[in-house]
Amino acid sequence: MILTILKKGYYIVFLFVILYVMILMFTPDSILWKVYARTNVTYDDRQKECKSHPNLCSLSEGNLTGKTRQTTIKNVSDQFIHKHTINTNVEIYLRNYIQEHGVSKSCAKRRYLIYSCKKICGGLGDRQRGIITAFLFALLTNRTFIIDSTYPCELETIIEPNMYNWLHCKNYASNVPHDERMELQLIDNGKFKTTIPSLDFGNWEKTVVDMRLNWLAFSKIRQHNSTKELKLLKDISDEDVIKIVLDVLFKPNDRMTKAIDAFFMNTTHTGLVVCAHIRVGKNPSIPTDNTNSNRHPNITTVFSFLAKFDKPGNIIYIASDSDEIKNASTFFFKNIITIKKKIVHVDRIGSMQRNVACEGYYTAVLEQQILARCDTVILTASIFGSMAAFQRGRSDNLFVYNKQTNTVESANFHKLYGKGK
Structure with a gap:
């Protein structure tokens, strides 16, 4: 019973x-x-679904287009947070530097080094290179580092400080009298690079050193006596320093975090997220851009390489400076997703309205952040793409298009870094 x-x-x-x-x-x-x-629905079905259940369609930030949608629920931005272990000289020095310069104490009686961008200073990748180099100078001279980037809009409206608050004392430093400022306009200044190993920082006597630059110079900075005495860059690669500095300085703001999460929540993760950045240069989408012989990759070659990943369970994502390429990809691939927003080169906005330029700036940073989170990455010649790869922090499943051989080949960070040294 x-x-x-x-x-x-x-x-x-x-x-x-x-x-x-x-x-x-x-x-x-x-x-x-x-x-x-969200599983196995067509794009048209997806639109009908969004009208019926708007709570499922948190895609306003991305304006995503695609032919299939598969997803699992996960908070990508939380999983992507880089966990630093303090085990290199530069990380130990950064911890002490942040404690001294990044805290809310009086802004008076400090010395400052400002990365400045108030007019032409390069695209997103160039700006990141300039910020990294300026930050290293701030470390070597023990100055409070500030970013004052307002062209075409304030950088802090796009991406915000992470471990180090580069906005602290910005207003104070910006109002330091002119006679207490030293301005270094160093865009494309190769001559200044050659002088770095012998620079006498004791001559930097002003309260504020204001720098505008767009390059990296690790090999020269490594040669300076201050770098050697501090052992600042000992036993660490340039590429690792790039990632550490960008992680210390930046994190997506709330708006961008939601957009990143929405992107990955609405793509598959039963397989791979395979991403490509295809940089063309001057084209109808950005007619004011420069013509560069290293660009204009063979799209057929790049698409053919991507095609082998175009299978159920995978998603292909393409970032590009060309609407034509983005549009073509939706016809070429079955499992494709793109972000459909206006393409803007942040340094070549011409007569574009400020709000449009700023939204384009935001989209560029968003696409770079997405690239940095992909399982597989394929790049064409671009500093923008290289910086995404360095932020990704690993070179496995990393490929680059080689224009000389018209092939897509496996890459490592050294191959990407190239003339940056």
Whole structure:
């Protein structure tokens, strides 16, 4: 009799479990519903679904287009947070530097080094190179580092400080009198690079050193006596320094974090997220850009390489400075996703309205952040793409298009870094 009661109890529990699962499956706000509703749907079905269940369509930041959508629920931005272990000289020095310069104490009686961008100073990759170099100078001279980048809009409206607050004391330093400022306009200044090993920082006597530059100079900075005495860059690669500095200085703001999460929540992760950055240069989308012989990759070659990843379970994402390429990709690939927003070169905005330029700036940073989170990355010649790869922090499943051989080949950070040294 007891056995009969136990069996009945088992069946009752089983029925309750089935009922509970059915409720979860068909409650529109439930997680199970979200996974079910987003799996194996066509783009047209997706649009109808969004009208019926707007809570499922948090894609306003991305304006995504694609032919298939598969997803699992996950918070990508949280998983991507880089966990630093303090085990290199530069990280130990950074910890002490942040404690001294990044805290909320009086801005008076400090010395400052400002990375400045108030007019032409390069595209996103060039700006990142300039910021990294300026920050290293701030470390070597023990000055409080500030970023004052306002062209075409304030950088802090696009991406915000992370471990080090480069906005602290910005207003104070910006109002230091002119006679207490030393301005170094160093855009494309190769001559200054050659003088770095012998620079006498004791001659930098002003309260504020204001720098505008767009290059890296690790090999020259490594030769300076201050670098050697501090052992600042000992036993660490240039590429690792790039990642560490960018991680210390920047993190996506709330708007961008939501956009990144929305992107990956609405793509597959049963397989790979395979990403490509295809830099063309001057084209109808950015007619004011320069013509560069290293650009204009063979799109057929790049697409053919990507095609082998175009299979169920994978998603192909293409970032580009050309709407034509983005549009073509939606016809060429079955499992494709792109971000459909206006393409803007942040240094060549011409007569573009400020709000349009700033939105384009935001989109460029967003696309770079997405590239840095991809499983597989294919790049063409571009500092923008290289910086995304360095932020990604690993060279596995990293490929580059070689224009000389018209092939896509496996890459490492050294190959990407190139003349940056």
